[in-house]
Amino acid sequence: MAVFTEVSLKEATAFFKTLDLGRLKSLKGCAGGIENTNYFADTDQGQYVLTLFERLSFEQLPFYLHLMKHLAERGIPVPDPAGDKNGDILHQLKGKPAAVVNRLAGHSQLAPETAHCAAVGAMLARMHLAGRDFKRSQPNLRGLEWWNQTVPLILPHLDEAQRVLLGSELAFQNHIQASPAYNSLPSGPIHADLFRDNVMFEGEKLTGFFDFYFAGCDRFIYDISVCLNDWCVDLTSGAHIASRAQAFLAAYESQRPLTAQERQLLPAMLRGAAMRFWISRVWDFFLPREAAVLQPHDPSHFERILKQRVQHPLVL
Template structure:
């Protein structure tokens, strides 16, 4: 959530007024993340202070964005605590700021928990299962734009920036994931809209409960198992120190038990979970390499360490068959 686009106060004020959110009193850029420009916006309406988040989309097109925004609207309407996009008098939730597509959503209550306990992991696991089930009747469809096709396109682009050992690991894992994706077990996995980026800093807690989940702009239709794996790779691993990237089995168990309390995993999901954990690690290692070596200019930008997810991937390797195994053997 770096600031790539400087938004004039007057333009933001006009948008807030048009959305019937009151009179803008403060506009503050948000540091952190790397994809879009984000601002906290504070306004006064009917004598009360109201807070929202203004997002200016830097990469996503106006054709792609309705999927994300309407998914958030759908989830919010069905009781999932997500930011709800604000609509104008015509019911439009996609707007324009500085000539770019933009949206204004509720600012969630609470705070992120960067050192989660088993209770935090369980709360997120249960919420993710609810999110998956609620999303089943969402009618819009859009693929996970950072899925396997993007990995295949992006690996050759980042290879010149890494050493031989990293390149060998990247090529080997990509080959493995291409084989997995061809297996009948993988093709039969349950699918639907997924968050695809539900890291610790994309959830909020208040009084020990999940008060909100946000940043849906990597969402897409994919396997629910991949969404689970992404969460396990962030919520349930060690961060920092000599054991960075190593799994925390107690946290994993808490997350999975709570998830299955809402939606039990299928036998195929259980078998392919190690492979999807590797897939999740590959996806974020690759995107962080991309963002580090091919950055965009931003007024506020905090790059993430690609090495963390390289270590997560290496920690997952013993839990899945070798890349040279046949697809059906890997699914067995």
């Protein structure tokens, strides 16, 4: 989350009135994240998150919002977009696409234990199953095509060893994704960004997934890999933590068993997921957009994870 577009209390009050969500009492900009403008908004009826979309278009956004609505209706704890009197859940504020969702209870667990990893694994599998009958389709916009387009833009900001590593990995991922085994992998709507700060807990109870604005239709094993690269690694070294990964995968498979092809390609997908976030963090660090509140992430973190995944492949 970040603040690129300033919204006054007066402007937000008038906006919330059109959604019949009660009288706005407070509005506070959110400092985390890097993609959209976000505010915490409290009314006399509840707590909400107001989002103004800075990169996603009016044409792209219905996929994300209706996916959240679809999952919420099927019992997955995700933010539920608020509709206006006509039932529309995509709005406009200050010339930008906008949405309001309920604010989930709990807090992010930034130092997860095995129980938290297991809870995320089980809920991710439930989410994948719940999304199978979602009618809308949109590709993962931060997938292979975006990797190929973005790598040339960031290479000037890397040293020689980094350029060699990134070029080699990108070639490997292009090879993998052209294979019959990859194209036979189970797929559907995925979150694609389910990091520790995008999940809420009360103690060990998972209370929700949020920030679906990188979601798209892609391979389920890629979604799993994104999670394993965040929830189940040492943040200092990027090294794999086996106990957490085992808990995550066992819980996931209690809801949706992995196929033989998914097991085979998991090491490659872990590398691809690490590379994707290394690319985006280099891009955001060296080519940032101006924002009133912005906290770019350290690109070297996912460089370390990629090196770990190449040197020490996960064996199931």
